[in-house]
Amino acid sequence: MEYRKIQEADILFFQEILGQENVFTNIETLESYSHDYTEDLKYYPEVVLRPGNAEDVSKILSYCNSNLIPVTPRGAGTGLSGGSLAIKGGISLSMGRMNKILSIDERNFQAIVEPGVINETLQEAVKQKGLFYPPDPASKGSCFLGGNIAHSSGGPRAVKYGTTRDYVLNLEVVLTNGEIIETGANTLKYSTGYNLTHLMIGSEGTLGVVTKIVLKLIPAPKNTLLLLAPFTSPENACAAVNGIFLAGANPSACEFVEPEGFRLAAELLQINFEIGSDIEAYLLIEVDGNNLDEMMRECETISDVLYAHQASDVLFAETANQKEYFWKLRRGIGEATKHNNIYKEEDTVVPRAELPILFKGVKEIGNRYGFRTVCYGHAGDGNLHVNILKDQLSDEYWHTEIRSAIIEIFELCKKLKGTISGEHGIGLVQQEYMNIVMSQTNLELMKGIKKVFDPNTILNPGKIFNG
């Protein structure tokens, strides 16, 4: 596709729609929109636009569709697959101004929000009404709900409550021709033709721009309990994860962390965390509910399983402060791992019981290729984030051999009936590996769907697949 470069006349048109204050061409702004949380990538958009409502988005898309100007929707820029980068130039469509919670319907357990609402802002707002919005990516303090929909984001609580996908009832979407549609209805059930809502979720801003989101809420559990268990064997820790579910427990989080992850997080956050010299893995396990006795019994069941898998200890976070301390460490790992290092993060996911095989395989591949990995993630979902660190490897090695290693990791996922992304999406950096887990026909079907929604390929071009 031959795209048109942005011209002075385009800028004037955008300024007319949005006002001068929402059209940015200065280098500082372009720079800050040139990267997200993915590796060390940098792609400058030609202009950053901040629409205020669906009508603005409609006018922009319609104009860009006619003029073959690429448009890349962007949330908070916390993505880990490069999905929000304007790799073909053109417009970075920043959704941050559309940040209103439009309604919280306590009767129907629903919230209607704009895409620029921060995940945690919604969580806090509904909590005040005794309601609960479970999906909680590590970046929940900054990531946008629109971005969560783009990748069907998960987070620790997905193990009990599901991912973003499970909470979206309906979407308002602007299509590339400027039309504004609703994809479904505000109902708990829907069997009215092809499910456009589910098609839109996880499509990474390549099919339309989400401008309104109807979310399902649930009653908030009143209490949480938190356990931390160190292990001398990471395989035992992984195996304990499956044991927890086989014992009938239903934790609201079940996280695996390598000690190096906690060490780096403690260092960056400047908080104290002691790691025994023989410790090689941790499980961080949360239980939630309304009945403390029942929750204590669930913790006992889990504790029994952990000791049966040779946990060195089972620490119980007694106070709210202690719980926050552990969660702060856990949420800090992503940033800490990437601090002062070049990295590639792989979002591997397999059926839960296969986790020990995946972990062992990743370490074996790392040893063979000579790189270090820090692994952590949502073990209860079989979702392991593998952070490959560049350390002292040469640039040449990093750009050639590492690719072969990643292929081996993903081939192992495939063999275990898993896939290459559980919650981060494909975006830019994973698309070269798509053919490992799906046939060319799957890709052609996706390209065909893309063509139906975006015949001129103006919307987030070059993502998920080439084309």
Place this chain on the structure above:
Amino acid sequence: MEYRKIQEADILFFQEILGQENVFTNIETLESYSHDYTEDLKYYPEVVLRPGNAEDVSKILSYCNSNLIPVTPRGAGTGLSGGSLAIKGGISLSMGRMNKILSIDERNFQAIVEPGVINETLQEAVKQKGLFYPPDPASKGSCFLGGNIAHSSGGPRAVKYGTTRDYVLNLEVVLTNGEIIETGANTLKYSTGYNLTHLMIGSEGTLGVVTKIVLKLIPAPKNTLLLLAPFTSPENACAAVNGIFLAGANPSACEFVEPEGFRLAAELLQINFEIGSDIEAYLLIEVDGNNLDEMMRECETISDVLYAHQASDVLFAETANQKEYFWKLRRGIGEATKHNNIYKEEDTVVPRAELPILFKGVKEIGNRYGFRTVCYGHAGDGNLHVNILKDQLSDEYWHTEIRSAIIEIFELCKKLKGTISGEHGIGLVQQEYMNIVMSQTNLELMKGIKKVFDPNTILNPGKIFNG
């Protein structure tokens, strides 16, 4: 689309693939495949084929695609929207021979099944291993899991556990060109390109033929408790439904039934059921779990809500026999309502709190047009099945005025942010109402998607939308 009629050479080809014993052209077989549970419809296929595996399906589709012969996949024929009827003639592709449970993976809480497995057969098989497959359409004793996927079928337990959609991890699908693909991975999370699994679910056999299904299982709750509450006011019963959830209860079923439904079911099943002369609605409410004390407390909470909404009584099913008695009555309503009457069943769904308005509106419309309705359904989901009975209405009135009444009912659904099908699908009979709840653009997008998967429109043609 101009389809080719089946010729002698086609029959020989199919016999060669499937064996003579799986190719049917005799009138008795064609007759039994000419209808499902929808109204009084009758459409004869030209031939019934019973493939034994994905390769058979692949050869059939590839041949029919080249020869422009329509193929209509068919499960158990229990559908309520005419989705499995071969309205353009051609092939009725009966999936009943592909009825194997291929594996139950207790470690990963997964089952792999063929599409012709009966819903209840799977439920019983996993129950023996302490596992649970929640989706339970009223026809669970006969309906196929493949058909459940075609319409994302629900059932009473959807209120707590979700519909079929929430339990499908991965699908093997044969495309019209004969290619066999997997739509996803066997994982709890998936963010690897457009979600073809979710697109396939609810697509009513118009995009591909499902030949293998990977399902998520959960641990089985050990106990259930069942309450039946009669009301003198149906609006109060509907309002009580929302009250139950606002009180923090999480029932595993919350069914609304008009007394006429129970009366007809008791009559057909020849079992005794006394209905007080002033009773105008029932709620049937199930609670499940592992801790009986906690479940009893939940029942008390629910009971308080029911009495607060003027329930005349709250009956508690004490024994397994009593529970089965109530459920038998509930499951029998669908067939009983349709017995000895011509009917149209509408699968209305709205946000739960709007149920009283929907119910009142349906009755008002019925009164105005002069027809009788029997309403029942999954009130906890806001999903009300409205059975319109022909009784003594003239054929002409039935085919003209009733249509206007249905439009009014669906317009009310739309106004309440609901839709025209929660779990039965669109199939043949609801497609003329699609434009009430969605724009022409939505329909064009769906048609575009159809074209990508089935460029020659051979697969279940004339369903969901024209084209």
